[in-house]
Amino acid sequence: MLDAIRHGSALVLTLNIPHKRNVISRAMCAAILARLDEAGTDPDIRAIVITGAGGNFCAGGDFDDMKARGLAGWREHFDHVIRLARRMISYPKPIIAAVEGWTVGAGLSLACCCDLIVADEKARFAYGFDRVGVLPDMGLIYTLPVRVGVVRARQIMIWGEMFDAAGAKADGLVDRIAPAGSVLETALAAAEDVARAAPLPIGYLKSFTTDGLERALAFEKDCASMLFTSEDHAEGVAAFKERRQPQFTGR
Template identity: 40%
Template sequence: MFDNEVQQVVLVEDRDAVRVVTLNRPHRRNAIDLPLRYALAERLEEAMTDPAIRVVVLTGAGQGFCSGGDISTMARQTEDKTRPRAQAAQRVIRAIWHGPKPVIAAVEGTAFGAGVSLAMACDRVVVAADAVFSTAFTGVGLAGDMGIFASLPARVGVAHAKQLMLLPRKLSGTEAGAIGMAESVVASGTALSSAMTDAQAMAKAPPLAMREMKALFGRWPSDPIAMLDHEVDAQARLFDTEDFAEGVAAFQERRTPIFRGA
């Protein structure tokens, strides 16, 4: 969909087993319009099904990560017109959450509104110390989407998430890291390179185990007792894999394992 726009609004680069997916609307601070929603979802879905790719790094071109929804493309409209637009945004998050591969956000510059949602949806967030976060949804009379009512409370707690949403304020990357919105705070201009270091480490991990881990975390929050059964199911599947046998053999032979996802 929007084939002519895909190459313009989303860039893809493979670095060995890591796929770097870049929002590429720097003239709009990578604001999310409808073509970008479709293109980003498609690129993420492709990465999740590509056997050569083990980790995805998500970043933005130019000076910012993502300034949120593109307000210049918004106007009052009826629910039947709004719903497909909103569902297209949620498709991006479904690709991240349901996909079997970890996704790392590399955040420089601004992450506002849906840009915060997009970063929070990732499995790991690497942020420049001078980056700026703000939920900002209330500024345009909206509540928020792209999973933020699940991801933000999971990261910072429900009480703190409420304050960030109800009373939006600007947080530096350092402040965001201090409250759990990011796992790693790095020097300005190094978010992508730092995220790549993390991604390359993850790419060496057994991909089948990573898939099961993502699926299990995807069930959170759930009944703790039910989670015990889900963990048994995952372990049972993994014990009957070549990767598990390779891990055991490498341990016994005192060498680094080579996982092939088999």
């Protein structure tokens, strides 16, 4: 499910569920957290690279992990998601996303929790949450405005926009574009560059630049949990599985 391989001073975490385009579940969140905790105590690991197997980064949340569970159950579910977002955004070591293929919904959230997003020139990005009638998760309501500005982030989320790599780079969503087939190599080169820097200031810097994160995560837990119990969410999931346009009613 999650592979971890050392490359010099970098630890590469690979989401490895290619038949499901590397979707995120609570188990995947826990696996990433465990690897981050291990790497956090290893002074020889100076950066983390997150990527996906099989030609895609991450196609979003795992619908098999989103069975109806009531409001209390959804709040407990979001505890897992929020824990990962908080850890990644405030992690004392740089985290780099190496993105190719599709990055959708929770996959976009995961990428935006990283400090640097390197995208293959053929990569594609989609907001996705609008298709299933819910709010963004994993801190995206915080990280997306930080990356692209409040107005542009609101447009992306309201209209459920999709991007190619060039468009994402123009908006500030992506930091670097790599030639096709070389995204991991480019991300590892960035990891080597940052490994030459003093590590302690990086940790303090990341801690200081998270103002507003906790408010966003609390909002996510409260509002997203309620929306996952809505009729519109059930309709969105059904429409997705049936490959049709959802018919939302506001209930």
